[in-house]
Amino acid sequence: MNQTNSKAKNVYLITAVASLGGLLFGYDTAVISGAVGALRNFFIEQIGANTADAQNIIFQFKTVIVLCCITVFALFGSFFFKFFKKQTAIISLTVLFIFGAYFLFSNFLSEANALTENLTNSILGFMVSSALVGCIIGAALGDRVANSMGRRNGLVLSAILFLVSALGSAYPDTLNFLPSGSLAVFILYRIIGGIGVGLASMLAPLYIAEMAPANIRGKLVSCNQLAIVGGMFIVYFVNYYIVKGQAEEWINGIGWRYMFLSECIPAMLFLMLLFFVPKTPRFQVLKGNEEAAVNTLIKYNGASRATIILTEIKKSFNIKKAPWLSYGWGIIVIGLLLSVFQQFVGINVVLYYAPEIFKGMGMKTDASMLQTIIVGAINLLFTIVAIFTVDKFGRKILMLIGSIVMAISMIGLGTVLYAENNGMPALLLMLLYIAAFAVSWGPVTWVLLSEIFPNKIKGAMAVAVAIQWLANLIVSWTFPMMNNNAYLTEVFHHGFSYWVYGIMAVLSAIFIWKFVPETKEKTLEEMEGLWEIKKKVVITTKKAEL
Structure with a gap:
């Protein structure tokens, strides 16, 4: 009985660690909610006030937008040509290109390098949503990262990206690597965090699913979804206590920085704890480390189940993939x-x-x-x-x-x-x-x-x-x-x-x-x-x- 309780305790502990990836997913995507007004004040009104730099900053912003759209288009292109027939892929990409080109031209490229109402609203919207470009990139790369670096090491990478994004988003003017203006730099740091979210959104539940015993797998994987929502809930509290009783001037100048900087705490905790959890047995078998896989299976599933699960893992590699349209x-x-x-x-x-x-x-x-x-x-x-x-x-x-x-x-x-x-x-x-x-x-x-x-x-x-x-x-x-x-x-x-x-x-x-x-x-x-x-x-x- 004690051995069974010990195995269950071990599984719950590694689930808690992996679920921090879900918590950071929710934290990173929701942290910006408290800073929207301050970001408008700090970045967009700054553009209007400094007319000499306005054209250069707006040009940088438009360049970032175009590069983001090209990246997303290329990622979807690789998906479509890999899994659809050539004709279907071309039609799908053509529709996506027409929609994207029209959206880009009507909202950005047709605008002069001046801060019009439409451009102001577009800049604010993209600042808030820019992390989602990174999410698309991270999700698209997730499978490749999982099979090359591994599930655990992929989560280590996502934790590092969260940390870099938190620091860069808090101090884009100090950590500015572009010639002028910190608006585009802020967006790029948010995209870096988004890549971390995209990776964590795939790798955290995958890691839990591959480590958990079958009889409690559903419950443990559900913990990741709960952690995402929990991360949002926590960051709403953090944002509230940062601004509570503070003047608008302080919030617009310093307070919003603390919101992004607060993400460093869960990101550092996640990064450190990941070095104390094992690689998944499936990845170990994939890389030829069968002995290490068996030891991990015994620790979390027991010796009687380890051999059976190992056989199932090997058998799963033989499942033949089919074209996506095999079922219509x-x-x-x-x-x-x-x-x-x-x-x-x-x-x-x-x-x-x-x-x-x-x-x-x-x-x-x-x-x-x-x-x-x-x-x-x-x-x-x-x-x-x-x-x-x-x-x-x-x-x-x-x-x-x-x-x-x-x-x-x-x-x-x-x-x-x-x-x-x-x-x-x-x-x-x-x-x-x-x-x-x-x-x-x-x-x-x-x-x-x-x-x-x-x-x-x-x-x-x-x-x-x-x-x-x-x-x-x-x-x-x-x-x-x-x-x-x-x-x-x-x-x-x-x-x-x-x-x-x-x-x-x-x-x-x-x-x-x-x-x-x-x-x-x-x-x-x-x-x-x-x-x-x-x-x-x-x-x-x-x-x-x-």
Whole structure:
């Protein structure tokens, strides 16, 4: 009994260490929420005040934007040509290129090197969302890092990137490596942190899944999702106590730096603890270190199970990969739309811009930060509810109810703001929206993505995750363009963007109802059989039409 308890204790300890990667994921993406106003003051108003340097700084910014778009386009190109047929890859990339080129030209390249309203809002939006470019890069490189450096060492790399990003984001003027202006440098440091997030988002759950015994694997992997939300909750507290009782001048000058600098503490802790956990048995077998793999398996699973698991690991390397379209377009489109709708309903607008949203409702800085803590608490609480209900009620019903409640909340919030009623009704509608997302589209999307793709095309999940980061970038970047636009503000009183997200929630409900299958209590093999049947039905229908 003592030996069993010792093994369980060891597994829980390494899960706690790996889950720090998830905590930093949440911490890094949410830390900027408290600094949005200060960043606008420090960077954008600085550009307007120093007219001599304005053109050079704006040119640097545009150059960074173009390079980021080229990098993202190249990453998706490598995905498409690797896993799709050449014709399909060319068509997909052409659509992506046209959309990206139009967005770039209309919002940046067509603008003169002057600080117009549209460019101001675009700069603010990209500053807040720039880390997501790094997330796309990190997620795209995750598989290669996992198989070359290993799962644990990949997490070590992500911890170093978090540390560099925290220091550079806090002091972009002091740690400036460009000729002039710190705006582009700040964005590059945020992208570095985003790469760390992208790596951690893949490697932390992968590490836990490969180390955990099968009977508690689901519970332990769920700890990573809980750690992400927990990281957001913690950073809302940190930001609140940094600004509590401080003057706006201090927050705009120094306070925002402490917010980013605070990430050094969990990043250093994560980095140090990683050197005390083992490499996963799967990676050790992959690199030919079978003896080390056996020792690790015995330590965490017991001698009686070690040989069996080792055999299963070796057998898993023999699974043949298949082209992504082996099961037809349906499964690919469903996977991609799950990722897109998860972001297009506007969740990260609330998580990234919450303090600014509350300030727009007339609250002072302290009060807006306190309300953001409430948002984080609701998010954390209902994520826990989702973990305990997803296997009881099923995926589809939770997603459908979540979409309906989010649609009501967002459309209601937009209407309340349009009517210029910025009090308690607006706050309650936002909290209802957060609760609905946290119990449905937040964690359940990840469950569905892990279940709908058969093992032979599991690599398709990588593109679904990359698309999710891209959708997150688009939504987070465009929110200030809508919310701070003078015409839209005058006509809709900040309600317009929430109506857009409400409409997206309605579309997501229709999508779930019509196209997404229920995966509750179905094995992965049963899901594979379902897609085989659907594919045969499509082929039979086409033959009948001919």
